Amino acid sequence: AQRVTQPEKLLSVFKGAPVELKCNYSYSGSPELFWYVQYSRQRLQLLLRHISRESIKGFTADLNKGETSFHLKKPFAQEEDSAMYYCALSHGSSNTGKLIFGQGTTLQVKP
Amino acid sequence: NAGVTQTPKFQVLKTGQSMTLQCAQDMNHEYMSWYRQDPGMGLRLIHYSVGAGITDQGEVPNGYNVSRSTTEDFPLRLLSAAPSQTSVYFCASSLAGTSGIEQFFGPGTRLTVL
Numbered sequence: 001a002q003r004v005t006q007p008e009k010l011l012s013v014f015k016g017a018p019v020e021l022k023c024n025y026s027y028s029g030s031p032e033l034f035w036y037v038q039y040s041r042q043r044l045q046l047l048l049r050h051i052s053r054e055s056i057k058g059f060t061a062d063l064n065k066g067e068t069s070f071h072l073k074k075p076f077a078q079e080e081d082s083a084m085y086y087c088a089l090s091h092g093s094s095n096t097g098k099l100i101f102g103q104g105t106t107l108q109v110k111p
Numbered sequence: 112n113a114g115v116t117q118t119p120k121f122q123v124l125k126t127g128q129s130m131t132l133q134c135a136q137d138m139n140h141e142y143m144s145w146y147r148q149d150p151g152m153g154l155r156l157i158h159y160s161v162g163a164g165i166t167d168q169g170e171v172p173n174g175y176n177v178s179r180s181t182t183e184d185f186p187l188r189l190l191s192a193a194p195s196q197t198s199v200y201f202c203a204s205s206l207a208g209t210s211g212i213e214q215f216f217g218p219g220t221r222l223t224v225l
Contacts, residue, residue, distance in 0.1 A: 009151065032211060044154075044201065044216040051211035086153060090212070097142025097161065097205045098169065099214060101153035 002027050004089050006102035013077050014110050021072040021105050023061075023087030031089045033063055033070040034099070038084040047072075047085070057081070077109045112137050117202050117217035124192040124224045132187040132220050134202030141207040143185040144169070144214070145177065147198040154201065160185055161207070192224045 003026040013019055025031060035047040048056045050063040050070060061072045070087060087102040118133045136143065141162050146154040146169075156169030160179040174196060176188040185204075189196060202217040 043218045046213045049211045049213070097144055097207075097212070097214065098156055098159055099144075099154070101146075101155070103151055103153045
């Protein structure tokens with residue numbers, strides 16, 4: 001079954017501490033993985049996608065096919081990073097605009 | 112561009128009532144989707160469309176209908192509201208493609224069914 005798992009509902013860190021939001025997936029085929037973020041009172045928006053190998057707002061994520069993981073990392077958390085983060089998977093070669101989301105992790109960065 | 116718009120922002124219904132959640136996009140996107148967001152469950156796909164006149168079911172379609180008569184609009188109809196449909200509903204749209212396609216989300220509709 002296709003599934004995305006985010007094991008932590010809440011991750012609380014102090015400003016300047018490293019952050020790692022975990023994401024594991026189950027998918028037979030070539031998935032495409034994304035991280036979406038929802039800041040308070042804002043709409044859900046794309047943070048980054050594995051295919052671009054980009055760093056956005058200091059965040060990076062590496063697709064590890066052996067461990068079926070796509071963890072989101074940032075070396076030094078900022079208060080403005082506080083938000084809900086969703087890991088999501090789409091069907092790569094047969095993309096129809098559908099996403100499978102994880103349960104979401106709330107990141108709380110304390111001053 | 113307004114992007115993806117949804118109306119209403121909030122709605123309270125009684126069990127058994129019907130209503131339509133509106134979604135529109137002005138980006139000429141082929142794909143449109145409806146998700147519901149529930150605590151601890153993330154977002155789950157209700158219905159989706161890959162173009163005008165084409166719709167299909169997602170993970171949790173029961174109790175909902177959709178149609179796509181134009182590229183711009185993708186309304187979601189609740190036929191007979193139930194308390195289990197209390198949720199936040201998000202509409203999304205994206206271009207067609209096969210790699211790294213970004214979905215654009217609307218602001219959401221918070222629905223309460225009493």
